[in-house]
Amino acid sequence: MLEKKISSAVIKRLPRYYRYLSELLDKGIDRISSQELSQQMNVTASQIRQDFNNFGGFGQQGYGYNVQILKNEIGKILGLDRQYQVVILGAGNLGQALANYAGFSKRGFRICGIFDVDPQKIGKTVGALRVSDMSELAGFVRENAVDIAALTLPRAKAPEVAGTLMELGVRAFWNFAATDLDLPETVAVENVHLAESLMRLSYNIANIPHE
Amino acid sequence: MLEKKISSAVIKRLPRYYRYLSELLDKGIDRISSQELSQQMNVTASQIRQDFNNFGGFGQQGYGYNVQILKNEIGKILGLDRQYQVVILGAGNLGQALANYAGFSKRGFRICGIFDVDPQKIGKTVGALRVSDMSELAGFVRENAVDIAALTLPRAKAPEVAGTLMELGVRAFWNFAATDLDLPETVAVENVHLAESLMRLSYNIANIPHE
DNA sequence: TAGATTGTTAATCGATTAACAATC
DNA sequence: TAGATTGTTAATCGATTAACAATC
Numbered sequence: 001m002l003e004k005k006i007s008s009a010v011i012k013r014l015p016r017y018y019r020y021l022s023e024l025l026d027k028g029i030d031r032i033s034s035q036e037l038s039q040q041m042n043v044t045a046s047q048i049r050q051d052f053n054n055f056g057g058f059g060q061q062g063y064g065y066n067v068q069i070l071k072n073e074i075g076k077i078l079g080l081d082r083q084y085q086v087v088i089l090g091a092g093n094l095g096q097a098l099a100n101y102a103g104f105s106k107r108g109f110r111i112c113g114i115f116d117v118d119p120q121k122i123g124k125t126v127g128a129l130r131v132s133d134m135s136e137l138a139g140f141v142r143e144n145a146v147d148i149a150a151l152t153l154p155r156a157k158a159p160e161v162a163g164t165l166m167e168l169g170v171r172a173f174w175n176f177a178a179t180d181l182d183l184p185e186t187v188a189v190e191n192v193h194l195a196e197s198l199m200r201l202s203y204n205i206a207n208i209p210h211e
Numbered sequence: 212m213l214e215k216k217i218s219s220a221v222i223k224r225l226p227r228y229y230r231y232l233s234e235l236l237d238k239g240i241d242r243i244s245s246q247e248l249s250q251q252m253n254v255t256a257s258q259i260r261q262d263f264n265n266f267g268g269f270g271q272q273g274y275g276y277n278v279q280i281l282k283n284e285i286g287k288i289l290g291l292d293r294q295y296q297v298v299i300l301g302a303g304n305l306g307q308a309l310a311n312y313a314g315f316s317k318r319g320f321r322i323c324g325i326f327d328v329d330p331q332k333i334g335k336t337v338g339a340l341r342v343s344d345m346s347e348l349a350g351f352v353r354e355n356a357v358d359i360a361a362l363t364l365p366r367a368k369a370p371e372v373a374g375t376l377m378e379l380g381v382r383a384f385w386n387f388a389a390t391d392l393d394l395p396e397t398v399a400v401e402n403v404h405l406a407e408s409l410m411r412l413s414y415n416i417a418n419i420p421h422e
Numbered sequence: 423t424a425g426a427t428t429g430t431t432a433a434t435c436g437a438t439t440a441a442c443a444a445t446c
Numbered sequence: 447t448a449g450a451t452t453g454t455t456a457a458t459c460g461a462t463t464a465a466c467a468a469t470c
Binding site: 033034035045049050052053057059060061062063064065 | 449450451452453454
Binding site for chain 4: 425426427428429430431432433434435436437438439440441442443444445446
């Protein structure tokens with residue numbers, strides 16, 4: 001790709017735009033200016049226009065933005081115009097919660113397998129799936145063109161399992177394990193470190209303004 | 212407080228330092244330089260020193276940092292030197308997963324209640340807790356000095372429940388609902404928007420370098 | 423003392439905001 | 447045409463990196 005590199009600050013904001021645009025659409029609003037949107041989202045209108053213009057400008061002078069078009073374009077940028085096959089590694093509480101969450105499949109993220117090493121969990125039903133033995137993983141990944149692996153297993157096991165998956169061709173990791181994966185640049189890693197999130201919250205408890 | 216305002220870029224990095232320092236300590240390493248730490252964490256040594264110096268400098272020239280002391284200091288900054296009473300609002304998959312996760316209580320976050328409106332769920336056992344009826348919430352919060360509310364309920368209900376909790380004196384919200392809460396500056400809000408995290412991952416799938 | 427490494431100032435880089443000409 | 451609002455350039459602000467004097 002020869003397009004200008006988009007800064008990660010911009011990418012982080014796109015899903016939030018997408019959410020607000022979806023809500024506007026649900027309310028039947030089909031047109032919005034950067035000014036109005038900035039008030040609803042609590043950001044500057046300037047930033048909104050700069051962000052959208054990274055991708056070529058979806059608005060029209062004197063009019064604003066068409067909500068449906070803008071939402072679609074941002075969806076395409078985010079890769080939401082296709083399906084993804086997702087496997088979950090680790091059938092603990094969090095893995096089961098992800099497997100049961102219907103919202104993901106609605107957005108094109110199809111959870112097609114869930115794996116564990118614990119004989120107590122293997123065979124158990126989670127949502128529409130049956131928990132498989134980790135030993136069946138390699139065959140499954142080869143047969144099912146898996147796009148994304150969600151890692152909801154103990155942090156000690158995460159790097160090794162991620163490495164195996166990478167060798168099997170998986171190119172994206174949604175990492176819930178409390179460790180950094182340190183994979184090559186050619187794979188995508190998105191970390192969700194809940195413990196770190198909770199620490200930021202406790203920091204803010206002690207530092208909220210005016211107390 | 213008269214201390215210099217710490218930028219949120221710094222705060223976001225503190226929990227990761229804390230994690231690395233904990234791991235070093237587990238390995239029996241009791242001393243580290245910004246240089247060594249920078250290599251392990253993949254950041255610049257300069258940034259590490261700048262970050263720590265926001266809080267007064269915990270190192271010693273010619274020596275580096277004492278891992279135990281540094282970890283303790285960062286822990287204190289993050290507010291990890293005390294206990295927090297946590298209630299979970301919404302006993303769905305995610306609420307149950309949080310309630311069952313032992314790691315939080317190890318760090319001083321004591322989950323003391325879990326609430327739902329669904330009669331099917333009320334009375335059910337989750338970890339060591341029994342799911343309570345949302346109608347008992349007000350009394351419970353008043354009696355238990357609740358510090359943090361984890362919101363794992365549908366986004367449509369989140370703002371109203373958060374408002375109620377705020378009136379009851381809760382000053383911190385760990386928000387898993389796919390919406391912005393828009394509460395006053397005097398309360399702390401930490402958002403965990405899993406759907407947005409997944410969208411960033413799918414963006415990166417289409418934009419990993421060299422493909 | 424000599425060597426190492428911090429604390430801190432200065433330089434650079436990047437992101438955000440402001441301003442306005444272009445244009446629907 | 448007149449008014450509105452974008453796209454885009456320029457100005458500002460803040461965060462990161464580099465450099466080095468202070469000091470253990």
